[in-house]
Amino acid sequence: MDSCLLSDSSRVFERADPYAVSNYVNQHVGCHAIRLPTVGRPEASLNHRKFASLDLCRISYGGSVRVTSPALETIYHLQVLLRGHCLWRGRGEEHYFSPGELLLINPDDPVDLTYSDDCEKFIVKLPSTLLDKTCRDSQWLRPADGIRFAPRHNLQQLEGFTGLLQLVCSEAESAQTVAQVQEQYTRIIATKLLALLSSNVSRVLPGQGDASFERIVQFIEDNLKQDISVEQLAQLAHSSPRSLYALFERHTGTTPKGFIRQKKLEQIRASLSDPASRVRNVTEVALDYGFLHLGRFSESYKSAFGELPSDTLRRRES
Known part of the structure; x- marks a missing residue:
């Protein structure tokens, strides 16, 4: 897989100063800071392509480098580990990512990653506006406080996604690439992410949402003497609690608990x-x-x- 994700024709740095690579990443991929090991002289490499509103990046620092950032603010980072391992710290937990695993960093997630000496990654930078627009175009319910993905995923469970990344890289390196084609690919990537990865987006279409809400109302009316929880209703609607609140706001102008009380x-x-x-x-x-x-x-x-x-x-x- 890794040989198909940005070839040497996209090479910007090879066996270079990690700080030089880091400065380039800050300009094109996302603001961060690096901390180098106290011994040795790591040599970093980087391949990069701009692809419509995306940035595609293949990077290795050549040493046990720690990468930190308060937050990505207006972008998402999709990171696929190609070689080595990477320690991720976030949300009060730690996980060693290995080849074939995918890390999805949300705009408001602090970044704290430690690369192994042989770690190499493929990174896709996606603007939040792209995912917001894709959500609207698909008529999916976008949470008011923004789209959030679960951080950890396995590429083997995401049917067709690896092949899509390979096609995108091939198109990015093509001498005959067309802007409209690139735009189509970016929309497909955003749609795949929203459809395949665990997130707080409700993918129920408006008509389906009405039917789903009717089922919820019927359940509430049939169980008024019971202690009905938000979690029960979210499970019934096949949505997250956040999406359930948005569904009730749209249909009733109040919260699930407020509707049940009424x-x-x-x-x-x-x-x-x-x-x-x-x-x-x-x-x-x-x-x-x-x-x-x-x-x-x-x-x-x-x-x-x-x-x-x-x-x-x-x-x-x-």
Whole structure:
């Protein structure tokens, strides 16, 4: 695989000063800082191609170099390990990436990587605007606080992705490359990432989303006396909790918990108003629907319907 990802025709540095390579990376691939080992003189190499809105980079530092950055801010880094290993530190955990594994760094993720002496990587820099636009064009639900991917992936589980990267590199090095073709490839890469990698994007289409929301509402109405969690609803909708909140905001203008509370209050009001119901007092029905703090329940009820629950019950009995 590695021989097909940027050949020597894309070579910018070979056996060069790591700091010179680092400065070039800062200009074209992403801001970072490097820390060299205290002994030895590592020699770095770098291949690079600009490809539409992407940057393609193949890099090795030739030593146990530590690479750090507060965050990438407006770009994503897709990093495929070709040789050696790389220690990643992030989100309170550590992992040694080995050949065939893929690291996806989000714009707000701090970067802390330590290369082995023989480590070589292939990196794709993607602007966040590309992924945002692809999400909109596909009519997928983009979270309000931005698209976030899980950091660790295995290339063997991403069908067709390795071949796509090889085609992109071949096109980037072609003497007859066409701008429109490059644009098409970048959209395919962005779509593949959003479709294949674990992320907080909901890939339910609008029509499907409506059907999904109807199922959720039906589940809530069928289980109003139960303690319904956001996690249950997200599983039912086949989405992340963040995507679920966005779905409720779009359909109801409130949160899942707010919607459930409103439905419970409506059902309690119907019970208190119905002469045929067996409700004996307000406390009984409130506890039955999970309202343990009766004072707060009364406040919520009055805010929703303009009267206390005791008033509703009294009117039924009069």
